[in-house]
Amino acid sequence: MADENLPSHRRDSIKSSVGNVAAHRRRQHAVTVGKERREALVRTKRLCRVGVSGDAVFSLDNDMMIDEEQSVLEVQTISAVEELKITISYQGKGAVLKRVTALRELRRLLSRSEFPPVEAALKAGAIPLLVQCLSFGSPDEQLLEAAWCLTNIAAGKPEETKALLPALPLLVAHLGEKSSLPVAEQCAWALGNVAGEGKELREILLSQGALPPLARMMLPNKGSTVRTAAWALSNLIKGPDPRAATELIKCDGVLDAIIRHLKKADEDLATEVAWIVVYLSALSNVATSMLVESNLLQLLVERLASSNSLQLLIPVLRSLGNLVAGDAHTMNFLVAGHGTKDNFIAALIKCLKSEHRVLKKEAAWVLSNIAAGSIEHKQLIYSSEAVPVLLRLLSTAPFDIRKEVAYVLGNLCVAPSEGTGRPNLILEHLVSLVGRGCLSGFVDLVRSADTEAARLGLQFMELVLRGMPNNDGPKLVEIEDGIDAMERFQFHENEDLRNMANELVDKYFGVDYGIDE
Amino acid sequence: MDKAMGVEKRDPLGFPQWSPVRRRFGPDAPFFASGNMERELLAKQVALDIIEDEKQQLENMEDVEDREIFCPIVGCGAHLNSLDGFEDHYNARHTASCSVCSRVYPTARLLGIHVSEVHDSFFQAKVARGFAMYECLVEGCGIKLKSYKSRQQHLIDKHKFPVSFEFFKKTHASKKQRQKNQRKLSVHKTEEASSAMQVEEETIDGLVSAVSKLSTSDNSPSSISFGRRHTRGFTFVPRALQRARGPDSSPAGAKR
Numbered sequence A: 001m002a003d004e005n006l007p008s009h010r011r012d013s014i015k016s017s018v019g020n021v022a023a024h025r026r027r028q029h030a031v032t033v034g035k036e037r038r039e040a041l042v043r044t045k046r047l048c049r050v051g052v053s054g055d056a057v058f059s060l061d062n063d064m065m066i067d068e069e070q071s072v073l074e075v076q077t078i079s080a081v082e083e084l085k086i087t088i089s090y091q092g093k094g095a096v097l098k099r100v101t102a103l104r105e106l107r108r109l110l111s112r113s114e115f116p117p118v119e120a121a122l123k124a125g126a127i128p129l130l131v132q133c134l135s136f137g138s139p140d141e142q143l144l145e146a147a148w149c150l151t152n153i154a155a156g157k158p159e160e161t162k163a164l165l166p167a168l169p170l171l172v173a174h175l176g177e178k179s180s181l182p183v184a185e186q187c188a189w190a191l192g193n194v195a196g197e198g199k200e201l202r203e204i205l206l207s208q209g210a211l212p213p214l215a216r217m218m219l220p221n222k223g224s225t226v227r228t229a230a231w232a233l234s235n236l237i238k239g240p241d242p243r244a245a246t247e248l249i250k251c252d253g254v255l256d257a258i259i260r261h262l263k264k265a266d267e268d269l270a271t272e273v274a275w276i277v278v279y280l281s282a283l284s285n286v287a288t289s290m291l292v293e294s295n296l297l298q299l300l301v302e303r304l305a306s307s308n309s310l311q312l313l314i315p316v317l318r319s320l321g322n323l324v325a326g327d328a329h330t331m332n333f334l335v336a337g338h339g340t341k342d343n344f345i346a347a348l349i350k351c352l353k354s355e356h357r358v359l360k361k362e363a364a365w366v367l368s369n370i371a372a373g374s375i376e377h378k379q380l381i382y383s384s385e386a387v388p389v390l391l392r393l394l395s396t397a398p399f400d401i402r403k404e405v406a407y408v409l410g411n412l413c414v415a416p417s418e419g420t421g422r423p424n425l426i427l428e429h430l431v432s433l434v435g436r437g438c439l440s441g442f443v444d445l446v447r448s449a450d451t452e453a454a455r456l457g458l459q460f461m462e463l464v465l466r467g468m469p470n471n472d473g474p475k476l477v478e479i480e481d482g483i484d485a486m487e488r489f490q491f492h493e494n495e496d497l498r499n500m501a502n503e504l505v506d507k508y509f510g511v512d513y514g515i516d517e
Numbered sequence B: 001m002d003k004a005m006g007v008e009k010r011d012p013l014g015f016p017q018w019s020p021v022r023r024r025f026g027p028d029a030p031f032f033a034s035g036n037m038e039r040e041l042l043a044k045q046v047a048l049d050i051i052e053d054e055k056q057q058l059e060n061m062e063d064v065e066d067r068e069i070f071c072p073i074v075g076c077g078a079h080l081n082s083l084d085g086f087e088d089h090y091n092a093r094h095t096a097s098c099s100v101c102s103r104v105y106p107t108a109r110l111l112g113i114h115v116s117e118v119h120d121s122f123f124q125a126k127v128a129r130g131f132a133m134y135e136c137l138v139e140g141c142g143i144k145l146k147s148y149k150s151r152q153q154h155l156i157d158k159h160k161f162p163v164s165f166e167f168f169k170k171t172h173a174s175k176k177q178r179q180k181n182q183r184k185l186s187v188h189k190t191e192e193a194s195s196a197m198q199v200e201e202e203t204i205d206g207l208v209s210a211v212s213k214l215s216t217s218d219n220s221p222s223s224i225s226f227g228r229r230h231t232r233g234f235t236f237v238p239r240a241l242q243r244a245r246g247p248d249s250s251p252a253g254a255k256r
Helices: A008-042 A066-088 A097-109 A117-121 A126-135 A140-153 A158-162 A167-173 A183-195 A199-207 A211-217 A224-236 A241-251 A256-264 A267-283 A287-294 A298-304 A310-326 A329-334 A339-353 A357-370 A375-382 A386-396 A400-414 A425-437 A439-447 A451-467 A473-478 A483-493 A495-507 B028-047 B052-066 B082-092 B110-118 B121-128 B148-159 B175-201 B204-214 B239-244
Strands: none
Touching: A008 B028, A008 B052, A066 A097, A066 A117, A066 B204, A097 A117, A097 A140, A117 A126, A117 A140, A117 A158, A126 A140, A126 A167, A140 A167, A140 A183, A158 A167, A158 A183, A167 A183, A167 A199, A183 A199, A183 A211, A183 A224, A183 A400, A199 A224, A199 A241, A211 A224, A211 A241, A211 A451, A224 A267, A241 A256, A241 A267, A241 A287, A241 A298, A241 B082, A256 A267, A256 A287, A256 A298, A267 A287, A267 A298, A267 A310, A298 A310, A298 A329, A298 A339, A310 A329, A310 A339, A310 A357, A310 B028, A339 A375, A339 A386, A339 A425, A357 A375, A357 A386, A357 A400, A357 B028, A375 A400, A386 A400, A386 A439, A400 A425, A400 A439, A400 A451, A425 A451, A439 A451, A439 A483, A439 B082, A451 A473, A451 A483, A451 A495, A473 A483, A473 A495, A483 A495, B028 B052, B110 B121
């Protein structure tokens, strides 16, 4: 660094510039790590840090690594791969032990931090070696450690996950019923990560026959294997191609297992199974009908009403939401069936009152779909405790929730259109809701920069302008500064909204407005 | 899977009335993104020590990044930090209001054009003498037309404005204005009635002088009506525009 022959002041300036560079690098690194951390947290892949059999307990290191530590890790990884290579070619006494030890070392390096040295391992040629370690007849410990290494290699960036391609057939093979449970589970975990990467890899796994063995692993009543398999399956069937979802529901015993787990399993397992139901209900009509015909709906409603685990509530709520959205028959059952109807609405209200944003938003969405149903459905919601909660949310909740609430309230005010007739107002609901102050919430939506929300707001305003008795509509809208909000659209870039707003202003606030005051 | 789109019922005016439809989303739809993120965060919570703060940050970040919001006012395009930011931005940048008639415009330039065209007798005088005074509303175009209508046509032809667009909208006045006008009207009823009649019979030059009597120093809208009725909160419609509508067109006060 500093040249000793230089006068001291020169030395100092060089020293400080180096210091600055290092500090700058650290800051840059921190930004990168922050971004990477965010991506890692949000990815559908999961790093395996503690063994599936739960025995390998070691301290989890501090995740913020600075440059020097990372490069040390990389060097260690490269030498671990080298070591593994040697043990594989070695045929003599104690070969297995040597191999397993080398694998274990590599596995530890790949499990330590949030950003394991995957790139270094790949560059050093780890994959072909790991594939060899997966060969049939290998001892369980070897299979386990190799699968664990592959799991964590697959947990990172897309290119890294794709590097697992050569290993896939073997991983699938070791899911078989003859494999030991920990081995099968670790392979399932690795495959779950691969499936979580994207639809191309999902296609490949499906064509390699990964689905049936994973489905079989989900059948027992309990155990961590069941849970890992369920998670891997949820990644495998998430589409967008619906064929995998349909194939899954047709596998022997799967429907029964799903029902059994949703009924009896602990919340962790029920969560993963619920996510499977989310994808089944979103993608496959075949699956949806089979699920609806069983008593699954009831079980979902019970879970929704009784659980307090956000993890579980999200997929349960969403499954119900998908089922309600997709199928009029389902909705009828849920809302008119004996016993379920009150519980269902009550459970949805519980979600509306929750502190969790996702639950509030998706519960409002479900209610909006119910409110889009028959008059009885609307009355069911209207007469429930939902309305005061919704009105409160309309004024205080974050934007995305307010938008969903708007759908509910508006749907409550309009009857289903019989054939091609014009949809009629349900005056009682409209008058009551407006009387309880919902109009200002809609005017706020008109003012927002979101096209869909503005449209909703304008459409509700039209209901008020058209439908309120005694021609009270225009006055009410004016009081809430609705005219001002509509006039903003004169110079709005969206022609549709412009025309809608202009029509309303022209029709209800023309020059004659206010004459008979 | 697609959204279940119901056919919207349009009433004779064309307004797409509220029509309840079930809305369905595919598993990858942005609608579900925050729930998906929550799933992964919760799954990794224990293993990676995610604290509540960080989780909150992540959730907020996602909302912002997935929504690129830009100001929707024509010609603005300002990038907005969040939907909440839009209101502040709008109030700061798009509420230039006319001190004479309280109309609000989204830019200072449009306000200026409005004031010239509607409250400036000098402008009207030049129009009357055949000068091309009506500027194109699109910044940078520079074209000037001789009449409100031809400017309108230019906007439609060259700049794809909708046929229904009206720069100068016949609009209501606010409640306060109307009450003010009501008081003024009841006091000056007879006087104004006669002057209204007078103005109608006058020539262009007479119109110009009548307009100059209104003058922009008067802070309340004129309550003179060119039509048969006394409309409250009446808004000034240049004779040029009335003429352009044709002889069978209704007086300024009638609805379209």
